[in-house]
Amino acid sequence: MKVPSDYYQAEVRDGFYVPSEMKRCWAATIGVLEVIDRICKRHGLKYFAEYGTLLGAVRHGGFIPWDDDFDISMKREDYLLFLKAARDELPKDYQLLSVYNNHKYDNFLSRVVNRDFISLEEDFLKVNHNFPFAVGIDIFPLDHFQYDDKENKLIKDILLSAQTIVALLDPDVTDINEIDETAKEHIIRFCDMCGIPLEEGKPVRQQIYILIERVCAVYDDSAPFLTNMFFWVENGNQVYKKEYFENTVRLPFEYFDISAPIGYDAKLAECYGVNYMTPYKGGGMHDYPLYGGQKKLLFETTGTNYYKEYSFSRTDIARSYPDQPERSKKEVVFLPFRAKYWPYMEKEWERMLSEEDTDVFVIPIPYYDKGIYGISEDIHYEADLFPDYVNVIPFDKYDFDRRIPDRIVIQNPYDEYDNAITVHPRFYTENLLAVTSELVYIPYFSIEDPGPDDMKARYTADMFIKVPGVTRADKVLVESEKIRELYIEKLCAFAGEDTRTVWDERITVSDIRPDRESGIREEDIPGEWWRYLLDDKGEGKKVILYHTGVSDLVTYGKKAIDKISSVLEIFRSHKDTMTVIWQAHPQTQTVLETWYPKLWEDYVRVLQGYLTDDYGIYDDREDHGRSVAIADAYYGDRDAIMHNFADTGRPVMIANIDIQ
Numbered sequence: 144m145k146v147p148s149d150y151y152q153a154e155v156r157d158g159f160y161v162p163s164e165m166k167r168c169w170a171a172t173i174g175v176l177e178v179i180d181r182i183c184k185r186h187g188l189k190y191f192a193e194y195g196t197l198l199g200a201v202r203h204g205g206f207i208p209w210d211d212d213f214d215i216s217m218k219r220e221d222y223l224l225f226l227k228a229a230r231d232e233l234p235k236d237y238q239l240l241s242v243y244n245n246h247k248y249d250n251f252l253s254r255v256v257n258r259d260f261i262s263l264e265e266d267f268l269k270v271n272h273n274f275p276f277a278v279g280i281d282i283f284p285l286d287h288f289q290y291d292d293k294e295n296k297l298i299k300d301i302l303l304s305a306q307t308i309v310a311l312l313d314p315d316v317t318d319i320n321e322i323d324e325t326a327k328e329h330i331i332r333f334c335d336m337c338g339i340p341l342e343e344g345k346p347v348r349q350q351i352y353i354l355i356e357r358v359c360a361v362y363d364d365s366a367p368f369l370t371n372m373f374f375w376v377e378n379g380n381q382v383y384k385k386e387y388f389e390n391t392v393r394l395p396f397e398y399f400d401i402s403a404p405i406g407y408d409a410k411l412a413e414c415y416g417v418n419y420m421t422p423y424k425g426g427g428m429h430d431y432p433l434y435g436g437q438k439k440l441l442f443e444t445t446g447t448n449y450y451k452e453y454s455f456s457r458t459d460i461a462r463s464y465p466d467q468p469e470r471s472k473k474e475v476v477f478l479p480f481r482a483k484y485w486p487y488m489e490k491e492w493e494r495m496l497s498e499e500d501t502d503v504f505v506i507p508i509p510y511y512d513k514g515i516y517g518i519s520e521d522i523h524y525e526a527d528l529f530p531d532y533v534n535v536i537p538f539d540k541y542d543f544d545r546r547i548p549d550r551i552v553i554q555n556p557y558d559e560y561d562n563a564i565t566v567h568p569r570f571y572t573e574n575l576l577a578v579t580s581e582l583v584y585i586p587y588f589s590i591e592d593p594g595p596d597d598m599k600a601r602y603t604a605d606m607f608i609k610v611p612g613v614t615r616a617d618k619v620l621v622e623s624e625k626i627r628e629l630y631i632e633k634l635c636a637f638a639g640e641d642t643r644t645v646w647d648e649r650i651t652v653s654d655i656r657p658d659r660e661s662g663i664r665e666e667d668i669p670g671e672w673w674r675y676l677l678d679d680k681g682e683g684k685k686v687i688l689y690h691t692g693v694s695d696l697v698t699y700g701k702k703a704i705d706k707i708s709s710v711l712e713i714f715r716s717h718k719d720t721m722t723v724i725w726q727a728h729p730q731t732q733t734v735l736e737t738w739y740p741k742l743w744e745d746y747v748r749v750l751q752g753y754l755t756d757d758y759g760i761y762d763d764r765e766d767h768g769r770s771v772a773i774a775d776a777y778y779g780d781r782d783a784i785m786h787n788f789a790d791t792g793r794p795v796m797i798a799n800i801d802i803q
Contacts, residue, residue, distance in 0.1 A: 144177060146170055146272065147398055148512065148521070151563035153606065156208035157422055157790070158591030159599075162606040163563035164450055168434060169206050170272040172213050173399050175257050175280050178234060179215070179225075180402070186228050188221040189391055191404045193283055194414075201407055202420055204783040205397035209424055209599045211433050215402075216283040218369065218388065219360050225282070226253060236267065240279075242353055246346035247314045251355070251373045253282045261437050263449070268515045273562070275441070275449050276434040286359045287366040288375070288382055298361060302376050305333055305355045312348035319347055383410055390738045392693050392730050395765065395783065405734070408694040408781055420781050420789075420797075424597055431599050453560040455638045459614045460645050464580055465547050473501045474548040476541070476579075480510045480555045480566050482528035484587035486657035488554055491585060491620065492533075504548075505535050510555070510566045538567075543578040551579040554587040556612025572615040584616040589656050592625035601629070608633040620653040627652050667769060675722045675760050676773070684722045687714065688770050688788065690779030693728040696746070697739060699800050704745045709803050710778075711749070715758050723759035724770045726784060731763060 150170060153163045183190050192200050193214040199207040217225060229239045233255065241253035256279030258267065263275055271278075311326050319327055319341060330351065334340055337354050341347060359372040369388055374381035387406030394403045404410055411419045432438075442448055475495045479485050495503045507526040526535050557564075558571040568574070575582055586607070593600040608630055613619055614637075621627050631646045638645075668676070678684050689710065696703045714723040735743035754761060762770055767784045777788040777795045789795045 144173075144399060150398060151272070151512075153561065153563065153588075155588040155590055156203070157424075158589070159208040159424060160588065160590050160603045160607055161208050162603055163561055164274075164606075165211060165432065165603075166563065167272045167274040168211055168276070168278060168432065169397060171257065171274040171276075172211075172278045172280065173397060174271060175237075175255055175278060176213065176215075176399065176401065178237065179229075179255060179280060179282075182228050182232050183221075183225065183402075185232075186224060188217065188225050188228075189388075190215045190217050190221070190225075190282075190402050191285075191388060191391065192394070192396075192401045192407075196401070197403055197407060198411060198415060198419060200394040200396050200401055200403055200783075201411060201781070202422070202783060202786050204395045204787075207422075209431075211431065213280045214283065215280060216285050216371070219284045219286050222253075222282065222284040229255065236262075238279075242349060242356065246349040249309070249314070249348075249352075251352075251359075252284070254279050255282065261441055265515060273513075273515050276437040278434065283371050284356075284359070285369045285388065286372045287362040287364055287385070288368040288370040288372070289362055289366040290368075298358065298372075299376050301333070301336065301358055302355060302372070304329065305351060305358070308333065309348055309351050309355070312351070314346060314348050316347050317344055322347065381414070383413065386698070390697070390734070392728075392734050405738075406694055406698045408692060409698050411781075420786060424591075424594075424600060431602070450562040451560055453558070453609060453611055455609070455614055459611065460638075460642065462576070462617065465577060467547055467549070467580055468545075471500075473498075473550070474504065474546060475501055475550045475552065476504045476506055476543075476548045477552045478506055478508050478554070478570060478575075479529075479587075480508050480525075481523075481587070482507070482525040484554060485529055485533065487587050487589070487655060488552065488585055489657065490655055491552060491583075491653070504541060505529070505533055506538050506541055507535055508538050508566055508570045510564050513561075513563055513565060538570075543575075548579050550581040550583060551575050552583045552585060553612060553616075554585050556584055556586070556607065556610045556616075558611045560610055572611045576615060581617045582615065583618045583620065584612045585620045585655055589622060590626065592623055593629060604629055604633055609637045614638065617649065619650050620655050621650060622652070622654075622656045624652055668773065669769075672760055675758075678719065684720060685776075686722050686724060686774045688724050688726055688774035688777045688779070688784075689714070690726045690767075690777070690782060690784050691728065691731070692780035692782045693731050693734050695780050695800065696731070696735065696742065700742060701745065702800060704742070704749060705803055706798065706800055707746075708749050710798070711753055711759075715756055718758035724774060725753065725759060725761045726767055726770050726779075727761070727763040728782070729763050729765040 151163050151166045153166070154161055179190065193216040195207055195210050195212065196214045199205060199210065226239065226241055226243055230244060233239060236258050238256045238259050239253065240248050240256065242248055256277050257271060258277040260277055261275055268275060308326060308329050312322065316322060319330060322330065330347065333351070334354065337357065339354060341350050367385060368382050369385045370382040384406070387410045388404045390405040391402045392405050393400045477488055477492055479488055492503065492505065495501055507524065507529065509522050509524040511523070512521045526537065529535050553572070553575065555566050559565050572582065593604070613630070614634065619630065621630060627650050630650045631643065634646045635643050676683060676686065691707060714721065731746070735746055750761065753759065771784065771788050771791065776793055777785060779785065779798050781797060785795060
């Protein structure tokens with residue numbers, strides 16, 4: 144699948160900075176998902192996004208910004224068929240890790256990885272998005288389950304005992320007589336209980352693992368629940384109604400789409416609580432990033448990092464100033480590199496325009512994508528994408544060496560030290576210092592103030608603070624005192640505690656965060672929508688975005704249909720002063736028509752009544768951006784569209800299925 148050209152660039156999501164190397168990790172992981180997805184489709188197998196991956200798909204439309212692992216699950220019957228197919232169909236260099244094909248493997252889940260280790264081979268880097276580290280996807284088996292105190296206790300005792308046994312065994316032992324007598328007795332008793340003897344000449348531990356898998360599958364599909372048996376054994380949880388996994392629905396995930404359980408909303412509410420749409424960013428590092436060990440090993444082995452990293456030098460703060468030409472007014476030059484980031488410069492630009500003795504120039508500068516081995520590829524120049532009210536000047540029409548502007552304001556701090564893009568070398572900070580009396584850096588993004596326990600945010604902060612645009616700038620404008628403290632803390636750790644007075648002076652709090660934009664250009668609103676958005680006097684009505692997800696429809700059936708009917712009746716009764724945009728999940732028709740035809744008939748009946756009464760807009764397109772931009776408030780099901788709307792700062796109300 145083609146990756147969007149700007150996907151690898153660092154960005155901020157939900158106030159969290161996602162560095163470009165993490166974006167490459169995500170893309171490489173999605174590459175593994177594509178392989179699994181193809182195999183499953185080829186063999187008619189169902190897989191389900193699971194745990195944080197499912198939460199990310201529903202809440203963020205992709206990865207949770209501060210996460211990097213990837214989990215899916217399969218019902219045991221599909222799981223075994225997949226393992227068999229994957230052994231023959233995985234691409235070259237891919238590895239399938241499971242107790243069935245690797246006697247040294249010691250986990251009760253399987254894993255597909257794109258490589259068994261670090262690779263700097265060009266072919267691998269091309270396929271894996273210039274990411275040299277191995278990535279993979281965990282696959283959890285789901286077993287049928289029913290609550291029965293006597294049987295449950297027996298199963299739990301067997302599995303706990305078996306786990307104790309395998310922990311004592313050497314994976315290479317094939318002769319049971321080489322095993323400690325006590326352990327041997329337990330193994331024989333366990334095999335007798337399962338009714339399956341050990342085979343001679345095969346690794347004993349692997350055989351025990353496979354027997355354990357069979358114990359997990361003790362219930363058949365008549366049981367009412369599904370569970371990951373080992374989570375249930377250890378914690379007594381992760382047991383769900385099997386109806387949640389009856390079918391799948393595709394959810395957007397980054398630039399791909401992923402298969403999710405049809406009852407994803409109810410499953411997530413049971414797993415994470417009814418407030419699962421509210422993000423939590425705190426907590427320790429754990430294994431973040433997952434490739435951290437590989438990154439460290441590569442450095443220890445080669446003495447270098449794969450992605451070029453900036454090292455601080457004392458010369459970076461030993462400032463010398465160029466001779467300033469005589470002129471009647473000061474000259475201030477703004478150097479944005481992407482049009483969409485211009486709003487982060489705009490407030491400072493307006494302040495400079497208001498100074499009578501100052502001439503202000505906006506000069507968009509070119510930037511380049513980076514390919515394998517840091518080679519610059521495509522050039523981007525976005526001067527024609529800036530707002531009409533900004534008078535831009537071509538970058539080759541301003542003579543920096545002759546004019547020596549009094550101040551240059553930049554927003555790309557990386558110079559060559561970013562693995563996704565680089566600005567033109569003419570505009571690296573070292574070169575700009577030679578042609579201005581003051582270099583100012585304004586970040587092109589806005590992050591949330593990190594808390595003291597928000598270790599992941601503090602870790603990724605290194606990627607945007609320990610860069611030349613920060614250390615070399617005469618002034619760095621940040622948005623809050625907490626962020627200023629973070630910059631100073633990181634810079635002192637990077638450059639030495641004796642540099643604190645430098646950063647105390649240079650890092651400055653300023654009002655730079657853009658105002659939220661809640662509107663949309665009139666020309667981007669479909670012409671047929673206007674008759675709903677305006678009242679008889681031509682004035683705008685209040686607009687409510689009403690979203691219905693496919694998960695709640697399937698989970699609650701007729702109850703969900705009745706809820707939709709009652710909600711639409713309320714909107715109809717207020718049609719003179721209020722307009723509703725009914726934004727339906729884009730797969731509503733596909734899922735209901737295919738698997739729930741009677742429910743689809745009921746849905747169509749309600750929809751036809753809505754369209755006949757003609758008091759609102761119906762939209763089931765995947766792109767909900769214009770609906771989010773137009774609406775004054777949100778009401779409906781939990782989904783990524785709700786999360787996007789909440790980010791605008793406008794009111795959000797979650798529908799309660801029990802209130803008709």
